[in-house]
Amino acid sequence: KKSERTISLPTPSPPNRQQDADIGDIVYYKGNQAVVQEIDSDRIRIFLVDDGTEEWINKNELDGNSNRVDIASQQDDDTDQLHRASADDVLPDDDDDDDENDDVDNTHTTNDEWVIPGCADGGMRFSGQLVRSFRLGAYKEENFIDSFLRTRKLVVIKDFNKEQMKLPVVAIETMADGSVYELISTKVMDEGGGSMFKMCTPKVLHMAYVQTAGPGLETVSIQDLLSRIADFGSLTPRKMVARLELFQSPAWTMDSTLQPSDFQEIPEEGQVGCGFICERLLHNLLLRHIKTKKSVSNTVADITICIQVRIFIPSLGVYKGVLMKKQIPSGSPPIQLPSSMRKIGPSRANNPLKGAFLVINRAGLDPSDNNKMIGRIPHIDPKSPVSCAKSFTPVVMSDMLIRMFIGLGVSREITYDYFKRSKSKHGLEHAFVRGVIDPTGKLPSGTVYLSGTKDCAEVCNELYVTRSPCLKFDDARMIPVITSKPSTLSINEWNWLERLPFGVLIFSLPKKGMKSIPEHISNGDLDGDRYFVCWSTKILENIKADPITDMPSTDVDVLNSILTTATAGCNTEQQHQSNPNWLKQAQDHMCATFIDTQKINQLIGCLYKMAHKTSDEHRSLRHADVTHYANAFAQALDNGKHGGKIELPAHLYHPLRENLQELLTKI
Numbered sequence: 001k002k003s004e005r006t007i008s009l010p011t012p013s014p015p016n017r018q019q020d021a022d023i024g025d026i027v028y029y030k031g032n033q034a035v036v037q038e039i040d041s042d043r044i045r046i047f048l049v050d051d052g053t054e055e056w057i058n059k060n061e062l063d064g065n066s067n068r069v070d071i072a073s074q075q076d077d078d079t080d081q082l083h084r085a086s087a088d089d090v091l092p093d094d095d096d097d098d099d100e101n102d103d104v105d106n107t108h109t110t111n112d113e114w115v116i117p118g119c120a121d122g123g124m125r126f127s128g129q130l131v132r133s134f135r136l137g138a139y140k141e142e143n144f145i146d147s148f149l150r151t152r153k154l155v156v157i158k159d160f161n162k163e164q165m166k167l168p169v170v171a172i173e174t175m176a177d178g179s180v181y182e183l184i185s186t187k188v189m190d191e192g193g194g195s196m197f198k199m200c201t202p203k204v205l206h207m208a209y210v211q212t213a214g215p216g217l218e219t220v221s222i223q224d225l226l227s228r229i230a231d232f233g234s235l236t237p238r239k240m241v242a243r244l245e246l247f248q249s250p251a252w253t254m255d256s257t258l259q260p261s262d263f264q265e266i267p268e269e270g271q272v273g274c275g276f277i278c279e280r281l282l283h284n285l286l287l288r289h290i291k292t293k294k295s296v297s298n299t300v301a302d303i304t305i306c307i308q309v310r311i312f313i314p315s316l317g318v319y320k321g322v323l324m325k326k327q328i329p330s331g332s333p334p335i336q337l338p339s340s341m342r343k344i345g346p347s348r349a350n351n352p353l354k355g356a357f358l359v360i361n362r363a364g365l366d367p368s369d370n371n372k373m374i375g376r377i378p379h380i381d382p383k384s385p386v387s388c389a390k391s392f393t394p395v396v397m398s399d400m401l402i403r404m405f406i407g408l409g410v411s412r413e414i415t416y417d418y419f420k421r422s423k424s425k426h427g428l429e430h431a432f433v434r435g436v437i438d439p440t441g442k443l444p445s446g447t448v449y450l451s452g453t454k455d456c457a458e459v460c461n462e463l464y465v466t467r468s469p470c471l472k473f474d475d476a477r478m479i480p481v482i483t484s485k486p487s488t489l490s491i492n493e494w495n496w497l498e499r500l501p502f503g504v505l506i507f508s509l510p511k512k513g514m515k516s517i518p519e520h521i522s523n524g525d526l527d528g529d530r531y532f533v534c535w536s537t538k539i540l541e542n543i544k545a546d547p548i549t550d551m552p553s554t555d556v557d558v559l560n561s562i563l564t565t566a567t568a569g570c571n572t573e574q575q576h577q578s579n580p581n582w583l584k585q586a587q588d589h590m591c592a593t594f595i596d597t598q599k600i601n602q603l604i605g606c607l608y609k610m611a612h613k614t615s616d617e618h619r620s621l622r623h624a625d626v627t628h629y630a631n632a633f634a635q636a637l638d639n640g641k642h643g644g645k646i647e648l649p650a651h652l653y654h655p656l657r658e659n660l661q662e663l664l665t666k667i
Helices: 144-152 222-227 237-248 279-289 294-303 369-374 399-407 412-421 491-498 556-562 582-592 594-618 624-637
Strands: 026-029 032-040 043-048 053-058 153-159 172-174 180-190 203-213 251-255 263-266 274-278 306-313 317-326 335-338 342-344 357-366 430-437 448-450 462-467 476-480 504-507 530-534
Touching (some): 144 153, 144 180, 144 203, 180 222, 180 237, 180 582, 203 237, 203 594, 237 317, 237 342, 237 582, 251 279, 274 279, 306 430, 317 335, 317 430, 369 430, 399 412, 448 462
Antiparallel strands (some): 026 032, 032 043, 043 053, 153 203, 180 203, 251 357, 317 342, 430 530, 448 504, 462 476
16 A cells, blocks of 8 residues: 655655654654654654644654654765655555555454443434544633534534545534534644644544524524624635635634724725734733733733734624734724725625624734744844743754755755754744735835844845745745835834834735735735745855746736725625525535545645655756646645636646546646
């Protein structure tokens, strides 16, 4: 049976038991490549390369064997080429029904005396399927669904395995006691509960149900309830399913004290998902919800630059994105929302819900804890009043970022020399920072500003900027960085920018009617994306990235904002006639696409690996086949929202299984 492995860093030394791993070693955890960051007796802290997160685990949880890699000890000839993926790295496990190893049968034959009578007939069941486990506990608000469904919410988790693939997802389930549960939202998540970009981790389907009827309960219509929040009926079923996923976004905190009058819709000018919040309101909002010592809460509120949010305002619509703090004059609405943030239009119900509901996403405050530490490193901010923690260890660069350096002209020697140095805070010259739009609106077009680096001599002239995932040559760019006051900004505006702590990359507004800078970087936006920024002189002087050239925007909101008859918030996504049976159609789509969702996830992983394998074979990111695989990968990522076939030339089909080829169309 073929195995699915992640592509490792340079040629490893002979394998050793992972339990003997040292700090800096490459190890494997649940099939994913990781780097050992810290060792504490029988526990280790690892950095997961593919998604950039850290975890404390027991040593015995690591995969059985690993290839230890000590980059510092690599010889020049060891880094002559990246470790190549074999065909086994590319092809996922076969799904043939007669593969006895696909689904391991954990039962064993034994004497009947050793099992309870009727052991195969008992158990709790939901939609005819055995409930393997469930969690007890008091009602707890973890996302927006919890806030209005409360104890009527039930989450059912379905594995993507062969047994579960044969069983349907049901829209409505009636229990023996008369309780009725109705499907409201589905979301594919990593098995551990996170929904970050991970290429090889096992996936599960989170299905949120609402109890619409039951003993002693008032019967409710979930469609009527949702219609009082926003105009779901104007969306296509596919788009509706994607928007209902916003209801399951994990929350850091939620606030219902704001009123619709606190929000103002502004025209789309290239903000691509980033709005603004008055810095006074942001400070007070955070103080209200930070449950810790007053001195600590004041510090967090003072240094927070932006927040990632979900906003529900029945009179205006549902919004998703980032709010960057801004100096907004007193008397003006303290929150400004461009139309690119609006995902659903205002409610058309006769009795829409009142007020507004703001969700701050988990890990949605910036600067992040990691960037707070980076901002205290002496060569980045020599005047920092707080020292960087001695125990701070930078996040190790992933294989994907190393490939981009090499693919864009940086020698392997320089690349791996920087990789080695960047593992220490003393040699760190890169960071993952949140992307936001210019709150002054006055930075020169085509430039960026990296907060918290006013005293960093290394940040000058240009920055190397990309975002994950980056697979092809134009997914990374060299962008001019502002380090001295432009004539377009007042002294007060410039000083305000200079006081911001390290942690965000501020993009200038594009020229009127043109694409924004983030759209040129791996088709990015500013609704929560983090951008990889590097200012290492040795890296930058060797990078050969294509310059950004002005291109007309294809965004409907931007085009509408150019017209003199356009109004703020004219997002055309809501211009369809309302559908009276929209919830049933959305539920039918959730139930019907379960198998397709699994196939899409498999295809995404295959395309990702083939893009890397092809770039290795041709020693170039600019080869046409690399671009084709990368473009198909991007289309597959968006398939859940937009649907349609994924385009790929016929000669690139052969590494993919036939059932995955069904999702493709030839170009």
